[in-house]
Amino acid sequence: MLNLKKILTTLKKHNVRFVLIGGQAGVAQGSAYMTRDVDICYARDKENLENLIKTLTPFHPYLREVEKNLQFIFDAKTLQMGLNFTLSTDIGDIDLFGELKGIGYYDEALKYSEIMEIYGIQCNVLTVEGLIKSKRACGRQKDEPVIKELEAILEIRTQRENKKGDKYI
Amino acid sequence: MKTKHKDAIQEAIKYGIDVTLLYRNISLTPTERIECHQRMLEAAEELKKAGERKRAESEENIDDIKKT
Numbered sequence: 314m315l316n317l318k319k320i321l322t323t324l325k326k327h328n329v330r331f332v333l334i335g336g337q338a339g340v341a342q343g344s345a346y347m348t349r350d351v352d353i354c355y356a357r358d359k360e361n362l363e364n365l366i367k368t369l370t371p372f373h374p375y376l377r378e379v380e381k382n383l384q385f386i387f388d389a390k391t392l393q394m395g396l397n398f399t400l401s402t403d404i405g406d407i408d409l410f411g412e413l414k415g416i417g418y419y420d421e422a423l424k425y426s427e428i429m430e431i432y433g434i435q436c437n438v439l440t441v442e443g444l445i446k447s448k449r450a451c452g453r454q455k456d457e458p459v460i461k462e463l464e465a466i467l468e469i470r471t472q473r474e475n476k477k478g479d480k481y482i
Numbered sequence: 483m484k485t486k487h488k489d490a491i492q493e494a495i496k497y498g499i500d501v502t503l504l505y506r507n508i509s510l511t512p513t514e515r516i517e518c519h520q521r522m523l524e525a526a527e528e529l530k531k532a533g534e535r536k537r538a539e540s541e542e543n544i545d546d547i548k549k550t
Binding site: 314315317337340341342343344345347348349429430431432433438457458461462464465466467468469470473 | 490491493494497498499500501503504505507508510511512513515516519520522523524526527
């Protein structure tokens with residue numbers, strides 16, 4: 314079972330620079346879709362890769378959909394050689410994205426993020442606009458309803474902000 | 483601009499999205515949204531397990547019937 318609190322706590326504890334993206338970012342922004350994994354866009358400098366390894370190694374990360382008997386070494390070299398990794402860990406499935414479609418690498422994802430407090434932790438979370446941009450770039454049919462939902466969330470927020478504004482007129 | 487935004491909600495409804503859930507979620511804090519989602523995941527997991535148990539029981543019953 315996914316333990317987002319544990320994942321975010323340990324990532325922060327080891328000073329991993331990341332942006333929460335994907336379904337969990339959607340949930341944090343108000344989406345009602347259910348998701349079983351955590352997606353993050355991570356910075357690819359050496360220090361951050363090492364921090365990411367320190368964070369996840371105790372939770373036995375392994376590539377999903379790969380035979381269990383295949384050797385997988387979760388180290389900086391492996392992370393440097395790849396970009397995106399779909400991992401299964403003791404605290405849930407975690408997908409690591411070096412690059413986010415429609416957005417770019419970590420620095421770009423950061424520009425499309427906002428700081429949210431989740432479980433008392435200050436997290437960079439992809440904005441609704443960023444989520445829409447990324448989903449649109451993927452061009453997958455299954456994302457169409459998600460995009461519609463995100464657009465509705467933007468509208469509901471606008472309505473609420475306008476209402477708040479009305480109080481002061 | 484307002485009309486365009488209103489369309490976004492109507493479009494979502496057309497897609498079968500329950501916008502009342504969105505209004506509810508937006509009124510919560512991000513942590514509350516995540517916690518609510520976590521509870522739904524746990525409930526879904528329980529239902530899945532219950533379904534699996536029921537199927538296993540049914541298969542056992544069929545095996546028993548075949549034996550007799």
